[in-house]
Amino acid sequence: MHLLDFPEGIEPSAIQYNAESHTLAFSAAVWTENGDFGLTAKGDKAYADRGDTGQVYDDLFVRHWDTWRIPGRVYTIGTTVLRKRSDADGLFDAEHEHVFTNILQGTGLYSQADAIGADQFSLSPTHIAFALKPPHLQVATHTRLEVYLQPLDQPGFRPIQLTPGSQGAISGVEFSPDGKKIAWLEMAQDGYESDRRVVVVHTLSGGKLGQSVRWTQEWDRSPSDITWALNSNSLYVLAEYNGRVRPYHLSTPGRLPTPIAFRGSTAAISPLAENDSLFLLSVSSLTSPIEVFLLDLDEDQVRGDPDKFPPEAIHRLTDYSGPHINGRLDHLRGEELWFTGVDDRKVMAWVIKPRGWTEEDSPKSYPLAFFIHGGPQGAWDDQWSTRWNLALYASAGYFVVAVNPTGSTGYGQEFTDRIAGHWGDRPYQDLVAGYFAALDKYPEIDPNRTTALGASYGGYMINWINGHNVFGFKALVYHDGILSTTDTYYSTEEVWFPNHDFEGTLIENRANYEKWSPLNHVAEWNTPQLVIQGGQDFRLAESQAIGTFTALQLQGVPSRFLYFHDENHWVLKPKNSRRWHHEVLRWLDEWVGAGKRRGVEAEVEPETEAIDVDVDALVNEGLFYDDFSDLVGGVEAFVEDVAANVVEEAEELISMVL
Template sequence: MTVMATKFTPEVLLSAPRRSAAVPNPAGTLALFTVSQYSFESHSKDYAIKVLDIKNRHSTQLFDDPAYTEPTWVSDTEFVFLKNGDSTTSLMVADATKPGSDPYEVSSFNTSVSNIKVKDIGNGTVAFACTAPTDAASGAMVNSADEKKPLSTARVYTSLFVRHWDAYVSENKQGLFYGALKKEKKDGPFKLQEPGLVNALAGTRLECPVPPFGDASDYDIGPEGVVFVAKDPDLNPALWTKTDLYYVPLKTFTEEKAPLPQVVKTGKLQGYTGTPVFSHGGTQVVFKRMRDRRYESDKWRLMLVPDVRDLSAVQEFYETADGEGGWDMRPEGPIVWSDDDTELYVAAEKEGRQILYKLPATPLEATELPQPLTRDGTVGDFRNLARGDGRLFLTSTSLVDNSSYSIVDPKSKEVGLVSSSSKEGKSFGLTRRQFDEFWFKGAGDYRCHALVMKPSDFDPSKKYPLAFLIHGGPQGAWGDSWSTRWNPAVFAEQGYVAVMPNPTGSTGYGQALTDGIAEDWGGRPYNDLENCFEHIADNLPYVDTNNAVALGASYGGYMINWIQGHPLGRKFKALVCHDGIFSTMSDWSTEELFFPIREMGGTLWENREGYEKWDPAAFAGEWATPQLVIHSELDYRLPISEGLAAFNALQTRGVPSRFLMFPDENHWVLKPENSLVWHKEVLGWINKWTGLDTTGLSEGTAKTTLK
């Protein structure tokens, strides 16, 4: 940002430049990244592909066409990217050292291509892979624009899913395509070799990436072929989480027909599979696997295929006889091999941070737990900096910094900042001094953790109203990371002390605390939150707990509705429920049914008592605290009827309440203009009840039919 913000407002949050992870070239001299920025003056978004000179820390804009996406290095200076048209996608090549030069087209495809990857496999050949929608029967690429439009809008389903996340499921599936790029002359253009792109999944019932959030991390390519993750086709995806790792052997990436995928068996580990990565040597594969095949928040285990030419010898890191695993952390995000393939680097949550760790690359040598390489913030993406260099290039965020690039030396653990989009928070008027944390007694024989965000002009001799933020998941956690949807600094800059507790169900504190919420949604977590509130009242003299508000989304929204009917709800001046559950008895209107089956202890007909026990609607007769209810039409995970029911109950009881809905958003509010309305409504609501300034907030920002 070129102008320093005088106050961190929703407008500043939402109009700040948003940078992607930066990817260094093989030489470690340049890094590609994209940046987008929304303007509330022009009501439009700017977008650019940029290149960062890692040594002098200067970035240069290469392109500003929003149709240009997914820049990916194909040499030390050249990169491929996608040019997206109305119904076609072109594979393009450009030179990062020649800003302003025109890119050239390698090939064009009559469909929407995404999730590209490249890999130099020797002999001047660059393996190329991507995903694209396909006809489920033939495996051929399809373009929805070419499909004949029916005269009726009716849809008929005979199996699950009917809809998933924010869309109704179609018969088309994502296919995984491979091909080879080669130059006929040293300085000539890359050309896609015959036979073009081939679907490695044709003739199977497999789909990659795994919907709805799968991406390029669901597969990898190397000189021995392709490894990818896909749902088990023999299990209904609405009822089970199981995904498997598959291997397709390839040598040239010009094979006209791919061999049938071979499944990688992992014994008793039968849950989600993720992030397969070939070693630099090309024969080993590391990946992640969960144990429970009906639990999306089980602990990830690190796994190794020592040689993809023999899939019978899969090994587990930190394996224990009881099956629990010896490392009680959950490796998230990418997995990176060291240059010499002797070490692995992973990131995992630990007490409100996402830390980078290193460990030996074979289970036999991993006799000690992984060593941390970073301490604060959230490491999101990390790559090898350069061939033979040994260092890593990191992309991170924190509660005050929305994007930073740095270099870490795994040997010395020294971290050097290369670039910060917000000048380490200064552009927002934020500093690390605003951040704090504390531990409090949980409902049982354990402690819980909470993060704190204070106003930038914080004065410890004053008292501030409390913004009590409850996270979703429920298996999730507040962390030292940036967010454009629930950013604690936005609340702090309104004049609140924002407290973010991580009670039972939270991740990053051991799997036992994470698992402890199952079949106990309104039990231990609620008691933990009560204890947290009392701890604040007894130990934070600068917080006025008599002037407090509570806010939550998803499971946090459920907890807001639960709090409404219980004593803790009377300790808040106002509540905000975003996409929360009104009644657990209607949980079966969701799409991923494995979630309520596990969390509530069975199906609705097998354990009706379990659903009834933690039903917020059963206590609606006690609802009395003013509440803002927010829900969106495209939220198929928690249908909008849940929000309407909560609002109807509040209105019928005569409780001051307000209903905000978005017809074009899903479980998250993502569009900048909608997000601005969301922030103004939320801040206007809580400020009204706590006595803080409401100028420019709430009223007049959204159309209402009744007031």
């Protein structure tokens, strides 16, 4: 069914629809000279025909993530009203073509470098709420966004600001189903992207401003997603908790949320009943891609222990991954390893035993793949990943250990905050403690065949470890990391990040940057290292990787450089992902060998060819995708089977909402 045509040159994203008002909202680019969607194509052509390639910038950002900013071209929010045509051939006003309105035109508000995300705006029948950065703030040093409210029938109306103007980042803006409340996630500190998020609910009174209440002020977890209950009286959020992403129910402001998770990590929750007893969940684990489950509970069970849900309450609705992982990954399981880290704090790691492991295995049978996450405010959670798929390494015969050291998320905000000013000591000491705790608990690991891998901050730590290798790693893998903390300061785009984590600007606190810079320890590098970099990574520029490889080569340290000119901070293209995994596994196998120790009877042979088959199969079958939508979109084997159903369901949905 054909709905409408957007104006030429408009590439809409984050499309939302309100059925009651028939309003469709979206994010798209316009030229600041006029701000009219109808003139975007004209502006694009003038830019393309300008005759030279020079770009002039008077402010930051110059570039962001993987895209160079085009001066004068910004992102805004547009709306249009859908109406059924009498002959049912299309959907538009019977007398006029669709009118596309730039609701931010004349307000001075826009997104300078990136499309406005779906979690930054929300529709009610009468209003639109959105979160944007105030135009007077320096975009490179401030994370603060403000929440604004604007009537749908008054484009150009100066939006009403709902936030106080002293907070940090905002996300998850969401109107309640009845349109009377707006919820969002709010950080307290401007300039700290990993501050704790608090659920804020603003109640409108007769369509006018009311009161904002902080629902989770006393909860020491950081929710990442908001979903309203169908009755508009309560909320559901997702939050990391000790290595898992769990769904929680928020029934009352100030009351601690009730967990309703049962296993793995939840990517999305959709309530299906007004009494909060029926839910649709998207769930994955370290060893299983996302599948869809139905959770059917009575009211007593909702308030009870989620680990004691009766089996009959959980219904698995999909098995997209089963045919593709059975016999490869289905027998693998992630297990928790807790140990004492720096300052006598409890620290957690995930462990996956290798394919072919048995309780009768001899000591020192398996090589170790030791993973260091990025962020550094991030975590290894019990969820499927396409870029760092830990189960793949276990399937290839490696004992997998992934530590969540100081700075990790999901273990309380104070644990996360403790990395500031301590990039090279507290997390490093936790990694050392976790490494030896794993060797102690799992004697099957061969300490003479251990490796470490990391990206972003993990790549920084790989370089740091090469100058401080008390582990005895025999090979290292660096991906898009840091060689020089001082050089990175002026080449990265989001300068608020080093300002916070190194406790000041480079001018104010240069000593801290120098203290934790791997560049100052390259003379001690002697461990073979694979260096990987994406050419479109503007977060951590390619000069850091080239410098790392150069330092290794000049000192005669065995090293290899893998470069993807068309990838950003992440390697996302399926064929590039396959090459990435092939080269990483080939590098590890060259130095420590895959599977059980040679000479020991092994189910998994160390030859590279066997590994390639597994990687090719997993990539070709589309299991290197992060969420359900990507899974369906990327699995070539599924496309022909599901296409007809997807179209039919989409048409059904359209007819229902319009």
